[in-house]
Amino acid sequence: MTITTPRMAATIERRLLVNYRVQPDAIAPILPDGLRPQLVDGSAVAGVCLIRLAHFRPAWFAPRAGHRSESAAHRIAVEWDGPRGVRTGVFIPRRHSASRLARAAGGRVFPGVHEAARVTSIESHDSVHVTVSSTDLRVDVAVDVAESADFRSSLFADVDQASEFFRKDAVGLSPTRSPGLEGLRLDTDAWRVQPGHIRHAASSFFDGLPTGAAELDHVLIMRAVPVVWSAERHADHWRR
Numbered sequence: 001m002t003i004t005t006p007r008m009a010a011t012i013e014r015r016l017l018v019n020y021r022v023q024p025d026a027i028a029p030i031l032p033d034g035l036r037p038q039l040v041d042g043s044a045v046a047g048v049c050l051i052r053l054a055h056f057r058p059a060w061f062a063p064r065a066g067h068r069s070e071s072a073a074h075r076i077a078v079e080w081d082g083p084r085g086v087r088t089g090v091f092i093p094r095r096h097s098a099s100r101l102a103r104a105a106g107g108r109v110f111p112g113v114h115e116a117a118r119v120t121s122i123e124s125h126d127s128v129h130v131t132v133s134s135t136d137l138r139v140d141v142a143v144d145v146a147e148s149a150d151f152r153s154s155l156f157a158d159v160d161q162a163s164e165f166f167r168k169d170a171v172g173l174s175p176t177r178s179p180g181l182e183g184l185r186l187d188t189d190a191w192r193v194q195p196g197h198i199r200h201a202a203s204s205f206f207d208g209l210p211t212g213a214a215e216l217d218h219v220l221i222m223r224a225v226p227v228v229w230s231a232e233r234h235a236d237h238w239r240r
Contacts, residue, residue, distance in 0.1 A: 007230045010053045014121075015222040016128060017166060017193070018143055018201050019047035021155055026213035027076055032181060035091055035173070038077040040155045040165070045077040046214070048141055048203050050130045052121065070119035071097040072132045072141055074205045077169060089171035089183075094205070096134050115139075127199075128221070144199040145219050151195035153218040162220060163193045171232050183232025193220040 022044040024037045031037070037044035054068045075090040096117035116135040121128065132141040156162035173181045196219040206214040 007228055009055070009226070009228050011055050012222055012225040012227055013052045013054045014123070014128065015052075015225070016050040016130065016143060016145055016196070017047055017220040017222070018050070018145075018198070018203075019045060019153075019155070019162075019217050019219065020206055020214045021217045022046045022076075022206075022209070022215075023213045026209050030093055031076065031078060031091055032175075035078040035080050038079050038088055038169075043155065045155060045165070046206070047075055048143075048205070049073045049075055050121075050132070050141070050143060069097060070121060071095065072117065072119065072130075072139075073172075074139075074203070075172070077165075078173070087171070089169050089173055092172050092174045094139060095174065096132055096139060128196075140204045141202070143201045143219075145196045145201075145221065146199060147221065148195050148197040150197070151218065154215075155217050159193065159195050159220070162218065163191070166193075166220065167191050173232075185230050185232045186227055187230070188225055188227045190225050192225065193222050195219070196221045 022037075024039060024042075024044045027037055027044045027046055050070075050072050052068075052070050073092050073095045075092050077088070078091045079086050079088045081087075094115065096115050096119075098117060098119040117139070118133045118135070119130065121130045123129070127144070127146045129144045130141070131143075132139065134140070151159040151162070153162060156165065170186050172184045172186070174184070176182050198216060198219050201216055201219070
């Protein structure tokens with residue numbers, strides 16, 4: 001199924017990228033044919049994105065218009081062989097949203113099927129606490145993060161290296177409502193992240209992997225970033 005859609009714009013009010021170091025053989029069976037884990041120092045990179053959007057709208061609408069929503073997406077950094085060489089992006093096996101509009105439109109008029117969830121966020125000037133509970137009881141996430149000037153990771157040497165790794169993976173691939181994948185590309189000219197300190201993080205998705213397969217690594221925080229999404233039209237690039 002190929003979705004043709006106008007470019008959509010929004011402002012990322014807050015985005016947490018909570019990232020794990022994962023054993024490749026534990027995550028590879030989750031990936032569709034044609035995709036393989038990106039490896040950093042021999043490990044796969046995966047995580048959960050907790051995002052609050054404001055002013056979600058067709059790109060030509062004024063920024064003050066649009067929809068506001070809270071969503072969560074479990075992501076795995078992947079690569080695949082395209083006609084011009086290896087391409088990179090993220091595979092998103094599951095998306096959840098508290099927004100009825102996102103659930104109704106996702107996978108129909110815009111790429112990315114969203115499942116229903118309750119999302120609760122409590123924020124102060126220097127900390128964020130987010131919980132996600134899917135209504136089918138199959139996914140639960142709880143994250144407590146504080147802003148920090150220090151960056152600690154076993155995957156990346158510094159925050160700039162981590163930022164570039166996630167910035168380049170602009171294409172997100174998701175299962176469709178029928179067999180296959182659909183792609184969504186995120187673009188911004190204001191990409192910026194800052195490190196955070198993880199006080200607590202739990203995800204039933206990663207906790208469900210074999211014991212010791214997923215190790216919590218670091219969190220990146222984004223705030224007030226204008227973005228544009230468009231459908232990725234070159235579907236054959238990630239199929240065998």
